[in-house]
């Protein structure tokens with residue numbers, strides 16, 4: 001039996017690496033006494049997987065995890081016990097027991113992000129919207145990417161236009177950050193990292209983005225069927 | 234609070250940013266404006282090292298347990314972080330509230346090894362705090378220090394306002410209480426220090442002056458402030474069961490040196506190894522009861538989710554109820570998959586029986602520390618292990634399925650000859666033969682032996698405190714003697730840096746005149762000296778030259794028996810005449826038996842063991 005859980009990763013905990021997250025959950029299952037399945041062998045480890053791991057330094061409102069359970073357990077109790085053992089910036093939002101389901105990592109197709117940055121000089125939000133709109137209307141949006149070739153690496157251009165779902169200018173926040181929202185292709189079947197997306201935007205449009213100031217947050221993740229997107233839980 | 238936007242910018246650039254964020258399970262964040270005393274605990278090394286230190290967890294919880302006090306942590310930022318912080322002008326901050334270290338009432342450094350002293354200066358500098366106590370007015374935090382190296386506080390006496398000598402569990406709260414009372418009135422650092430000087434175990438370096446002889450040795454050290462005691466007695470906790478012991482410990486997000494629970498079995502040691510400072514200064518032996526330990530284990534397992542418990546002490550097999558305790562732990566936590574680990578074991582079959590119990594499935598490597606290669610030299614250092622013991626224990630271990638052995642040795646011990654040094658090879662080959670002389674069908678696993686040699690550093694408050702360290706050249710000659718003679722792919726020999734041990738020896742037995750050397754070395758870029766890849770020996774030598782320090786005087790000179798040492802004003806319980814007696818016996822190669830078998834009158838008052846064993 002599989003438990004699928006949705007959890008957050010907020011504030012400073014964005015600086016915890018994926019590997020450390022795995023160790024954190026491992027200990028948390030112990031502490032919360034969750035009847036999780038263990039692998040066989042000399043060094044048994046608990047069977048769970050975090051789908052579509054975040055890059056270091058990116059916050060998230062919605063991360064997914066599949067857990068193989070040894071025994072049935074009440075969902076509310078599961079959430080309560082886990083959240084008590086987890087730090088406050090990593091909390092389970094909801095969970096469900098699934099009899100049979102494809103792994104969440106294979107389901108995710110899109111991530112919805114909040115992209116924040118400072119600019120070198122003042123910029124008018126309407127003007128920015130207009131520039132971005134024109135950019136998105138181009139036939140192709142080319143991104144430089146390093147690709148392995150033989151022993152070395154070469155730079156190639158890839159068209160990222162099909163990897164962009166949408167892009168909206170939201171606001172300028174109280175700290176002076178410009179805030180955008182964007183749906184980008186994400187997961188095992190094609191992935192556009194938001195940082196590379198912003199770098200490409202800056203290279204094409206000279207907005208004056210201070211690349212060191214960029215702050216990223218994942219707001220949601222989606223699966224897709226035909227032209228409909230939906231949350232895996 | 235420091236500038237959060239700048240911090241985020243930096244954290245995205247540095248390696249392992251989780252070192253700097255705090256927020257771990259069981260970390261404690263209080264509202265700083267609602268407490269009366271703010272204490273910043275500083276371990277002058279990188280996060281992963283500091284977090285593996287049991288003392289930090291104890292003090293952290295002890296202080297935070299008091300509603301009105303707060304303890305927050307600060308470690309040395311790693312090189313990349315420091316660079317970014319300096320570039321952005323970001324001052325050093327505590328992990329919990331991200332508050333500037335400068336804004337705390339007290340900063341407490343733990344002194345675990347001499348080679349962390351430049352990191353202390355670096356931490357002060359990153360916090361915008363002047364190095365020398367005399368340059369800090371009342372607006373600065375009080376800089377205090379404690380830990381094993383505080384038994385010779387003198388090399389850093391000019392930087393530290395107040396030292397805590399001995400065990401900190403009780404005296405820390407007494408000190409903070411006094412601080413709280415004094416802060417309520419008009420804060421006057423000098424007045425506070427005068428009062429603090431009356432607390433047992435507290436040493437205020439500014440209240441003393443030192444006169445020197447022409448040969449640079451100490452003529453006299455004396456108090457210059459009324460009421461400052463001329464002898465500082467170490468603090469000791471009488472009853473470990475009743476002592477404050479935390480029921481939780483912080484669980485780091487990132488891998489640390491020890492990813493496990495550490496439980497202290499007892500303090501003190503009776504073997505009387507003559508090179509060992511801990512064995513002398515932590516006397517007398519005091520045990521925790523197995524019941525109390527089972528209780529602590531339960532609390533810690535429940536609150537951390539860890540799966541390994543490490544039982545720590547100076548010599549675990551001496552714990553009276555070791556077998557009972559390990560059995561109980563393993564049985565109770567069998568289905569929680571909890572493992573027990575036992576460092577510092579002795580060479581005997583009893584230890585191996587206990588190990589057998591804990592390592593039922595997988596046999597990790599076995600580590601033994603004969604310390605010296607020949608029996609004669611082991612007698613000199615009073616390491617009560619014979620070749621017979623080793624043969625018996627290791628044969629038994631091979632029979633039980635172990636196959637990887639590590640042996641630890643020291644080079645540069647008093648009266649050492651080349652023959653003694655070659656004993657390292659002799660013992661290593663002996664162990665190898667023990668394995669391969671077994672019938673092939675009874676050999677289990679892949680044999681591998683690692684012999685590891687460190688360069689002996691004479692330490693204060695040991696019987697060998699009079700002894701001059703070998704020169705670097707002599708160390709290297711001896712090391713190569715062994716290295717070149719070992720030609721066997723099953724036996725590997727490695728050794729520690731002689732350069733580093735040389736500097737360690739300078740500071741271990743150093744005095745107040747070394748503060749200028751530390752500052753000079755720091756100015757020239759020395760930090761993280763304990764990390765062999767960051768240790769800059771040539772820079773240190775240049776600093777020594779520029780400050781006119783005679784390294785031979787500190788490291789290599791064998792002291793006269795009646796010399797006054799910089800640390801003589803501290804009373805660790807064991808007295809100097811006993812140490813001298815032991816020194817003479819060392820030179821004569823005479824063993825002194827374990828004092829459980831008969832009190833040797835080392836000077837400890839009201840020794841627990843008097844009633845029990847004698």
Ligand code: SF4
Nearest residue numbers: 828832833835837840
């Ligand atoms: S007083 Fe005697 S029994 Fe106690 S530690 Fe010293 S030598 Fe050992």
